[in-house]
Amino acid sequence: MNIILFEPTEIGKPLPKRDARAVHLLKVLHKNTGDSFDAGVVGGSLGIGLIEAVRLDGVVFSLDVKKSPPPRLPICVSVGFPRPIQLRRLLRDLSNLGVEAIDLVGTDMGEKSYRDTKLLIDGRARAALVEGAIQARDTRLPLVSAYAALDDWLADRPWDRERDTLASASGRDRSFRISPILIATDNVRPEGSFGLLNTLGHPVVVAVGSERGWSDRERNELESAGFLRLAMGSRSLRTETACIAAVVLAMEKTGKLG
Amino acid sequence: MNIILFEPTEIGKPLPKRDARAVHLLKVLHKNTGDSFDAGVVGGSLGIGLIEAVRLDGVVFSLDVKKSPPPRLPICVSVGFPRPIQLRRLLRDLSNLGVEAIDLVGTDMGEKSYRDTKLLIDGRARAALVEGAIQARDTRLPLVSAYAALDDWLADRPWDRERDTLASASGRDRSFRISPILIATDNVRPEGSFGLLNTLGHPVVVAVGSERGWSDRERNELESAGFLRLAMGSRSLRTETACIAAVVLAMEKTGKLG
Numbered sequence: 001m002n003i004i005l006f007e008p009t010e011i012g013k014p015l016p017k018r019d020a021r022a023v024h025l026l027k028v029l030h031k032n033t034g035d036s037f038d039a040g041v042v043g044g045s046l047g048i049g050l051i052e053a054v055r056l057d058g059v060v061f062s063l064d065v066k067k068s069p070p071p072r073l074p075i076c077v078s079v080g081f082p083r084p085i086q087l088r089r090l091l092r093d094l095s096n097l098g099v100e101a102i103d104l105v106g107t108d109m110g111e112k113s114y115r116d117t118k119l120l121i122d123g124r125a126r127a128a129l130v131e132g133a134i135q136a137r138d139t140r141l142p143l144v145s146a147y148a149a150l151d152d153w154l155a156d157r158p159w160d161r162e163r164d165t166l167a168s169a170s171g172r173d174r175s176f177r178i179s180p181i182l183i184a185t186d187n188v189r190p191e192g193s194f195g196l197l198n199t200l201g202h203p204v205v206v207a208v209g210s211e212r213g214w215s216d217r218e219r220n221e222l223e224s225a226g227f228l229r230l231a232m233g234s235r236s237l238r239t240e241t242a243c244i245a246a247v248v249l250a251m252e253k254t255g256k257l258g
Numbered sequence: 259m260n261i262i263l264f265e266p267t268e269i270g271k272p273l274p275k276r277d278a279r280a281v282h283l284l285k286v287l288h289k290n291t292g293d294s295f296d297a298g299v300v301g302g303s304l305g306i307g308l309i310e311a312v313r314l315d316g317v318v319f320s321l322d323v324k325k326s327p328p329p330r331l332p333i334c335v336s337v338g339f340p341r342p343i344q345l346r347r348l349l350r351d352l353s354n355l356g357v358e359a360i361d362l363v364g365t366d367m368g369e370k371s372y373r374d375t376k377l378l379i380d381g382r383a384r385a386a387l388v389e390g391a392i393q394a395r396d397t398r399l400p401l402v403s404a405y406a407a408l409d410d411w412l413a414d415r416p417w418d419r420e421r422d423t424l425a426s427a428s429g430r431d432r433s434f435r436i437s438p439i440l441i442a443t444d445n446v447r448p449e450g451s452f453g454l455l456n457t458l459g460h461p462v463v464v465a466v467g468s469e470r471g472w473s474d475r476e477r478n479e480l481e482s483a484g485f486l487r488l489a490m491g492s493r494s495l496r497t498e499t500a501c502i503a504a505v506v507l508a509m510e511k512t513g514k515l516g
Contacts, residue, residue, distance in 0.1 A: 002494055070492065093499050097491075136493040195515035232506070233355075233515055234328065235394040236260055241351050241502055248490070248503040252510060257453035257491055 003038040003137045004049055005130055006063070011041065014058030022059045025051070039063055040139040042130060069139040070098065074169035074203035075250045076159055076180070078103035080210025081114040081146075082239045088119065088128045090240050094142060095132025097247050100169060100203075101143040101162055105153045108218055110210030120146060150207075150218050154225040159205045166203035180205045182227040185246050188213050190231035194249045197230065204250040208242050261296045261395045262307060263388055264321070269299065272316030280317045283309070297321055298397040300388060327397040328356065332427035332461035333508045334417055334438070336361035338468025339372040339404075340497045346377065346386045348498050352400060353390025355505050358427060358461075359401040359420055363411045366476055368468030378404060408465075408476050412483040417463045424461035438463045440485040443504050446471050448489035452507045455488065462508040466500050 001024050006015075015022045025031045031051055039049030039061075047065035054060075077094060081087070081104050094102050106115045119125050129141040143162070147153040159166065159180050166180055180203040185194070207227060214222070219229065232245050251257050259282050264273075273280045283289045289309055297307030297319075305323035312318075335352060339345070339362050352360050364373045377383050387399040401420070405411040417424065417438050424438055438461040443452070465485060472480070477487065490503050509515050 093496065096493065096495055096499055098493055135496055138493070193515050195510050195513065231515075233509060235354065235356055235396070237354055238351065238393055241354055244499055244502045245506040248506050249510060249515075251491060252453050252507060255453065257451050257489070257507075 001134050003040055003046070003134055005040050005042050005134055005139060007042050008044065011063060014055060014060045016058045019058075025059060026054065038137070039065060040069065040137075041065055042133075042139055042141065044139055045069065046137070046139055070136070072100050072140060072142075072165075072169045073098045073247070073251060073256055074166045074180075074254060075099045075247055075256075076101040076103065076162060076166070076203075076205045077243060077247060078105050078153060078205070078207045079239060079243050080105060080107040080110040080208065081117075082210070083111075083114060084117045084119050086240055087114075087117065088124060090243055091125055091128040091144065092132040093240065093244055094247065095129040095138075096135045097132075097244070097251075098136060098138060099142050099247055100166055101145070101158065103153055103158060104144070104146045105150050105207070106148045107150055107210045108215035109212035115146070115148065120144065150221060154221055157225075159203075163203075169203065178202055182225065183207070183246075183250070184214065184222045184227045184229050185209070185232055185242060186214060186219070186229040187231045187234060187236060189219060189229065191229045192231070194230040194232050194246070194253075197228075197253050199250070199253040200255050202254065204254055206246045206250055208239065208246055211239050259392050261298050261304070261392055263298050263300050263392055263397060265300050266302065269321060272313060272318045274316045277316075283317060284312065296395070297323060298327065298395075299323055300391075300397055300399065302397055303327065304395070304397055328394070330358050330398060330400075330423075330427045331356045331505070331509060331514055332424045332438075332512060333357045333505055333514075334359040334361065334420060334424070334461070334463045335466065335501060335505060336363050336411055336463070337466045337497060337501050338363055338365040338368040339375070340468070341369075341372060342375045342377050344498055345372075345375060346382060348501055349383055349386040349402065350390040351498065351502055352505065353387040353396075354393045355390075355502070355509075356394060356396060357400050357505055358424060359403070359416065361411055361416060362402070362404045363408055363465070364406045365408055365468045366473035367470035373404070373406060378402065408479060412479055415483075417461075421461075427461065436460055440483065441465070441504075441508070442472065442480045442485040442487050443467070443490055443500060444472060444477070444487035445489045445492060445494060447474075447477060447487065449487045450489070452488040452490050452504075452511075455486075455511050457508070457511045458513050460512065462512055464504045464508055466497065466504055469497050
């Protein structure tokens with residue numbers, strides 16, 4: 001754990017000793033009463049935690065958190081619903097990278113049953129997002145949404161609602177309301193290569209299909225909605241790998257690689 | 259399975275019905291006697307397999323494999339030994355991406371016990387590489403080597419031995435013997451950003467440290483060996499994510515993104 005994150009509701013209560021964070025503080029970092037540690041509040045700010053006491057009912061701590069979390073990437077990702085076990089890792093990794101939003105979308109070629117996962121409502125998705133944020137020393141989590149079909153996502157255009165935060169993450173004035181570049185990864189029928197794109201200063205919305213790719217019907221829908229179909233090399237990649245690749249390329253193209 | 263891969267020793271023998279490939283052919287793809295399927299030989303060529311008979315002792319098949327496998331990337335990756343469970347996924351994903359070589363390297367800040375994994379000798383590493391190749395419809399596997407310490411890897415300079423294949427994968431004449439660009443990812447003390455690099459036509463050797471990064475001693479060793487330390491964004495990434503990111507950026511920079 002690169003930082004100890006607390007939910008807002010956990011502040012002011014002792015952290016139970018069986019909690020993984022308490023175990024990490026006491027057994028891995030060998031911290032004790034009077035020691036401080038890197039801390040943050042989920043959705044809030046960053047700073048220092050102080051162990052006030054280690055009691056039978058848990059670790060009593062105080063927080064001094066005034067620092068802003070790191071900036072988010074002006075990047076939204078949509079992805080065809082993967083297997084639940086892959087979904088957890090995907091959410092963790094995209095949260096680690098710091099994307100603004102993750103939209104899970106049912107696709108024509110995707111396995112329909114994957115959409116029925118309880119993971120998004122039983123706390124496991126949130127736990128995966130928190131794990132990714134901890135790795136990145138971040139407090140903020142990507143916004144996660146689910147859509148039954150690509151058409152629903154394209155009709156909803158969530159990136160229009162997110163335009164203010166995306167513009168701000170791009171380093172642009174919010175009033176500029178710059179349009180995002182809309183990209184769909186497609187190694188089967190691409191219109192060009194992701195390598196040739198230049199999106200400097202623009203936010204990016206990138207749609208990654210399911211492992212079997214897009215149907216031609218979906219290609220038409222994407223095209224009508226203004227999406228460019230771009231290839232990332234010529235090999236068929238696993239969904240998780242394709243998502244990481246797409247985000248890293250979008251980072252490079254938006255000048256957010258540092 | 260995007261393709262059914264056979265080891266050279268398996269050709270001419272029936273494929274046992276319990277084998278995952280036989281199950282995939284018969285139960286998932288619903289193939290039967292007389293049906294053909296995409297096939298390849300590990301380390302060899304690609305083409306078509308034909309089911310000659312489905313017998314009690316297994317699936318009898320013949321192969322017509324004359325096509326060359328897809329080109330490999332002119333990219334070698336070295337990475338600090340991750341946890342064994344992460345190592346399997348890492349080998350699979352780097353094989354999926356098609357890198358030339360993967361060197362596992364003990365680092366100052368890495369967990370020493372991770373180097374003792376049996377995974378590299380008990381067949382699990384090879385199985386992970388094959389899984390990645392199947393996803394990419396490839397027959398060739400990256401060369402995997404292990405080094406106890408970064409110093410050993412830098413002293414061995416395996417990229418000099420691999421120079422011919424790297425030059426050829428870069429699309430250069432082997433006689434050209436072009437030097438690879440040597441990069442170490444480093445978000446803590448970078449000399450520049452991966453985003454500003456241009457390696458068009460050059461092979462790339464990229465060294466990713468362990469999750470805790472490089473020691474200053476290792477930074478000096480890398481510098482003496484000619485490695486540039488480059489940042490990939492400002493966030494601390496998981497080892498697997500960092501490796502995928504580094505390879506995808508190297509693909510982009512070498513013009514191998516398609």
